[in-house]
Amino acid sequence: MSAFLLQRGRRFCYTVMKILKFGGTSVGSVESIRTLLHILKDEANVPQKPVVVLSAMSGVTNLLIAMAEEAAKGNEFTAQLAELERRHFDVVKSLLSVQHQNPAFTRLKIHFNQLEELLQGVLTLRELTPKTRDLVLSYGERCSTLMISKIAAQHFPEALFVDASELIKTDSSFGQAKVNTELTEILIRSFYAANTGKMLFVTGFIAGNEDGQITTLGRGGSDYTAALFGSALHASEIQIWTDVNGMMTADPRMVKKAFSLEELTYTEAMELSYFGAKVIYPPTMIPAFLKKIPIIIKNTFEPQFSGTVIQHHCKPSNLPIKGISSINNISILNVEGSGMVGKSGFSGRLFSLLAREQINVILITQSSSEHSITFAVQPDDTERARRVIEIEFELELLARKLEPIVIEQNLAILAVVGENMKETPGVSGKLFYSLGRNGVNVRAIAQGSSEYNISIIISKNDLSKALNAVHDAFFIQLTKTLYAFCLGTGNIGKTLFRQLNAHTTFLKENNGIQVKIAGISNTRKMLFDADGISLNNWENELQQSDENADLEMFIARMQSMNLPNCVFIDNTASQKPIEFYEEIFKSTISIVTCNKLGNSADYNQYKTFRDTARQHGVDFFYETNVGAGLPIIRTLKDLMNSGDRIQRIEAILSGTISFIFNNFKGDANFHDIVKLAQEKGYTEPDPRDDLRGTDFMRKVLILARDSGYALEVNDIKIENILPRACLDATTVDDFYAALKAEDAYFANLKDQAEKQGKVLRYIGKLENGQASISLQMVDESHPFYILSGSDNIISFTTDRYKERPLVVKGPGAGAEVTAAGVFADLINVGAD
Numbered sequence: 164m165s166a167f168l169l170q171r172g173r174r175f176c177y178t179v180m181k182i183l184k185f186g187g188t189s190v191g192s193v194e195s196i197r198t199l200l201h202i203l204k205d206e207a208n209v210p211q212k213p214v215v216v217l218s219a220m221s222g223v224t225n226l227l228i229a230m231a232e233e234a235a236k237g238n239e240f241t242a243q244l245a246e247l248e249r250r251h252f253d254v255v256k257s258l259l260s261v262q263h264q265n266p267a268f269t270r271l272k273i274h275f276n277q278l279e280e281l282l283q284g285v286l287t288l289r290e291l292t293p294k295t296r297d298l299v300l301s302y303g304e305r306c307s308t309l310m311i312s313k314i315a316a317q318h319f320p321e322a323l324f325v326d327a328s329e330l331i332k333t334d335s336s337f338g339q340a341k342v343n344t345e346l347t348e349i350l351i352r353s354f355y356a357a358n359t360g361k362m363l364f365v366t367g368f369i370a371g372n373e374d375g376q377i378t379t380l381g382r383g384g385s386d387y388t389a390a391l392f393g394s395a396l397h398a399s400e401i402q403i404w405t406d407v408n409g410m411m412t413a414d415p416r417m418v419k420k421a422f423s424l425e426e427l428t429y430t431e432a433m434e435l436s437y438f439g440a441k442v443i444y445p446p447t448m449i450p451a452f453l454k455k456i457p458i459i460i461k462n463t464f465e466p467q468f469s470g471t472v473i474q475h476h477c478k479p480s481n482l483p484i485k486g487i488s489s490i491n492n493i494s495i496l497n498v499e500g501s502g503m504v505g506k507s508g509f510s511g512r513l514f515s516l517l518a519r520e521q522i523n524v525i526l527i528t529q530s531s532s533e534h535s536i537t538f539a540v541q542p543d544d545t546e547r548a549r550r551v552i553e554i555e556f557e558l559e560l561l562a563r564k565l566e567p568i569v570i571e572q573n574l575a576i577l578a579v580v581g582e583n584m585k586e587t588p589g590v591s592g593k594l595f596y597s598l599g600r601n602g603v604n605v606r607a608i609a610q611g612s613s614e615y616n617i618s619i620i621i622s623k624n625d626l627s628k629a630l631n632a633v634h635d636a637f638f639i640q641l642t643k644t645l646y647a648f649c650l651g652t653g654n655i656g657k658t659l660f661r662q663l664n665a666h667t668t669f670l671k672e673n674n675g676i677q678v679k680i681a682g683i684s685n686t687r688k689m690l691f692d693a694d695g696i697s698l699n700n701w702e703n704e705l706q707q708s709d710e711n712a713d714l715e716m717f718i719a720r721m722q723s724m725n726l727p728n729c730v731f732i733d734n735t736a737s738q739k740p741i742e743f744y745e746e747i748f749k750s751t752i753s754i755v756t757c758n759k760l761g762n763s764a765d766y767n768q769y770k771t772f773r774d775t776a777r778q779h780g781v782d783f784f785y786e787t788n789v790g791a792g793l794p795i796i797r798t799l800k801d802l803m804n805s806g807d808r809i810q811r812i813e814a815i816l817s818g819t820i821s822f823i824f825n826n827f828k829g830d831a832n833f834h835d836i837v838k839l840a841q842e843k844g845y846t847e848p849d850p851r852d853d854l855r856g857t858d859f860m861r862k863v864l865i866l867a868r869d870s871g872y873a874l875e876v877n878d879i880k881i882e883n884i885l886p887r888a889c890l891d892a893t894t895v896d897d898f899y900a901a902l903k904a905e906d907a908y909f910a911n912l913k914d915q916a917e918k919q920g921k922v923l924r925y926i927g928k929l930e931n932g933q934a935s936i937s938l939q940m941v942d943e944s945h946p947f948y949i950l951s952g953s954d955n956i957i958s959f960t961t962d963r964y965k966e967r968p969l970v971v972k973g974p975g976a977g978a979e980v981t982a983a984g985v986f987a988d989l990i991n992v993g994a995d
Contacts, residue, residue: 180211182398184218184367184389188406189463190307191221193257198463199311200318202404203362207319212362214355214392216327217311218385219303219368220250231299234282235291244282248275251306258314267313271306278302293337297369297379301328304366304385312364323361327388328371330354333378340370340378342391344450351395365392383444390458394450400457403443409460409471410435410442413487417627418634419694420641424471424485431485431580432458432473434616438488438578448473477582483590484581484637487630492623493525494545494572495607498552499535502564510536516555522548526576526618528609537607539620545570574606575626578618579633585614594619597636600780600993601727602751603629624725632727642671645992646693646726648682650717651734652705655757656685658982659734664698666986676990681726684717693724718743722750730992732985733758748775748783755988757787757981763861766873784988789816789862790955792980792987793973799869802961802969809870811960812929813968816862818953818976819845819853820884820925825950827923833909834902845953845976849895856881856925856936863927867934874934882937884925916940922948946970953977 183206189195206213219227226247230240248271255267281299285291305326312324330350333340355363367385370378380387386403393401410432413421427435429452433445442460451458452475461470503509510529513536517524526539540548549568559565584590591610594617598605607620621629635643649656663678670676679695683705690696690708697704710716721731731747733740733756741761747754754776762769762785776783786796795814802809815821822845826836837854840846846853860879867874883890886905892898916923921940924947928935941947946958946968955975958968974980 180209180396180398181206181213182216182389182393182396182401183213183404184216184385184402185404185463186385186406187218187221187223189404190217190219190311193254195463196254196258196311196314198466199404200315202463202466203315204318207362212319212321212360214363214365214396214398215311215315216365216367216385216389216392217304217308220307223247223250223303223307224300227299227303228296230282231285231291231296234285235289237286237289240282240286244275244279248272251310254310255313260317263313263317267310270309270313274302274306274309294335294376297337298377300379301366301369301377304368308364308366315362315364319362321360321362323358323363325354325363325365326369327366328369328375328377331370331380331388331391333370333372333380335372335374335376335378337378339381340372342370342380342387344391344394347391348395351392355396383447386443386447387450390447390450390456393456394454397454398456400459401451402459402461404461404463405442406462406464407442407460408462408465408468410473410486412485412638413630413634414489417489417630418487420631420634420638420644422638422641423468425469426472426474426477427485428477428582429473429475430615431477431582434578434580435486435488438490438576438580438616438618442471443473480583482581482638483583483587483593484579485583486580487633487637488578488580489626489630490525490576491626492542493539493574493576493620494542494570495537495539495574495620496545496548496552497535497537497569497571498565499569500559500563500565501534502559502562503536504533506533509533512555513552516551517548520547520551522551526607526609526620528607539574539576539607542572545572571606573623574620575623576618576620577626577629577633578616579637580616582615584617591617593636594633597632598629600751601628601632601729602779603632628725628727635728639675642675642677643728643993644677644679645728645730645989646679646681646724647730647732647989648684648717648721649680649732649734650684650714650740651732652683652685652702653734654978655982655985656734658978659732659985660698660701662982662986667698670990674990678989681724681729682717682721684712684714687712689713689717689720691720691724693726714739714743718747721747721752728993729753730755730989732756732989734985736760744772745775748772748779748781751779751781753782753784753992755782755784755985755992757785757985759785759788759858759861759865761785762788762865762868763876766868766875769868770873782992784991785865786988787981787984788865790957790971790984791818791975791977792982792984793955793957793971793975794987795866795957795971796869798959798969798971799866802959802963803870807964808962809959810930810962810965811968812866812870812927812957813947813960814863814866814927814955814957815924815947815950816927816955816957816975817853817856817859817925818955818974819850820856820859821950821955821975822953823854824923824925825952825954827909827913828917832906833913834899834906837902838899849898851885851890851898854884855890856884859925859927859936863929863934863936866927867929867932870929872929872932872934874932878934880933880935880937882935884938912938924950 230243233240251271309324312322316322332343332346367388372378389401409423411421411423415421436443436445455475458473459470462468522544524538529536603621603625605619609618681693682691688705688708689710689712690705729752731752731754735758738760789795822840823836837850888901892901921942924939924941926939956972958970960968
């Protein structure tokens, strides 16, 4: 495929070809250079050979800077120079045949000698000028490109080393030189035409001014070199070979679920790159953007991966955003005052000042009243920015037309980017909901009218949590991760871990949820792992942990880990964890608990927990407080939330008492049934703890409060099942003796019920704000007449369920069903 350009009045013919740029890690070792050569072999089997642009070996640029700075301080640099030489010579020895090594060594040695002389001059003068610094840095690219061109010549005889400083012409702004694009394109085309059929190996990053002095192109300079060559030659594509699989949806070091993007528009890529995606530097894309040349980001270490294509147009996408970018550490300055309102030219004066001082402004946001302007800068520029503003606006500050400049540090920027944002309603809502849900405070917001980008400023400490939360919110094809911290490893805790482990795949495939247990504690040891503790081996890991259990420290570690979608699970029956509930809610952490002590203490505490959870946008789930795994609390809330009115609630909410009265019939005596319940493990060691009805009372109290009644413990009327002699017995054996002595009392109750065709049931009742628990006789018309085993049962009589109450019935005790209730609460955390 051929095309024609006019060059100074004559027609210039060239064939479309590719530009391949390899970054520092791609040329940083023997193995990576071998991979580079394999890639070139695949690309070289075409009439028009690719142009290869090379960076310095990884780490070399930093080494050169360090040597120059040490020399300027009067310190020795010879050891570092020897290390630089050794790295290059080792590659030559490994990849170049012996007969070809000497010419390479000679050329490299000339460069190292020149570098040494240059650094010696810096040492003597104790001065490092920008011009000298550029010259020192140029040896990184010159040495790597020379070395690789010599190695490549063994496989590609047409390989030719090219010093880009002879072709890319700039002004004399050393360190960040501005390219003379017109002259550069003419020189590149002329050189390319004169070397038809050659495979050019071009030094990245460096250029030359009109006097032939070395300049550099600044950050991303090698990418810029590739783009300039691509633009001049109208390349079919520009490939950027690096050490990642293209551009990703977020920083993979912070977001483990980040994935590679198949394609981006130039605008999207520039927005993502500007706000921290370091794969490519935005200005380097401009030459390709102007000529609509695709840029492909590829991974040298996984060359078969397709990478990311950056081009003018992309195929339609269902995703509202393409990616989330971030800058890890910034500072903001806030300029405000009445003297700004309606003052034309104030912003121009402010930002012109900062531009003159070469202070880069990363983000700007201004109030609609014009009363304040907030802008972000790099931390190193913060104090200088304040100083120059105070000098420039000295009169306004003295006249108090401006307030003192306020600086906030240790902040970060998070930006969501995508061209679909302007056509998708609710993007901002989803962004801010996910941040608020995870307790991330937004300090400033910026969005352009193009709607390609929403940028926010947040605390640096919240960045990782925010990135993960926002990533989960927008990329719904991925699983949502819940990070759980579990207190208690008794029967319920162990069973919960077993259930979670068994259903991991099901949760991912059917619910889009992944649960990671990030912390476990019992009364002896505690264990933490932000990547998730293995549920196959958690008991051994916990036992072998070096950290002794400390509840306060466990809570503090959970807070300091600052994970998104965080849940505290209380599988204990202890009062101690409850003392931390309010603090946990204030840390924007949800709570799932089977511990009913918190909700059944004084009403003010119950209300505080609910209000604090609501205020901080987190969940407080306690289904297992009342009916183990039975959906009682959720059913009650659904009825009330849908506008139904509760008229009456009746319930049997003690598995122990249910078992006793379900089996107390026929010839059975009460003493033997209670003894059997204890033998089956239904009762506490002292059965009176169950038969007093205290636990039942707590459950009725929680139901009453969830129904809207501000009741206290003393408001629940409890009828004792046991005669006084049984209650007053000093030991369990004495209790059973007293119970045996009361056989006639219980037999009389049973006989009365049977004569009337009724059964005995210990029923809790809530009606008209009054709550009670009493022993009742019910006939077959009552929903509680037929009950078996240790089942719990509850009936809701409401305005809608008046003639036939809504009944929930099933096992109300046991580790299996209770753990299942905790499981259900857990996966409902954060459900929209």
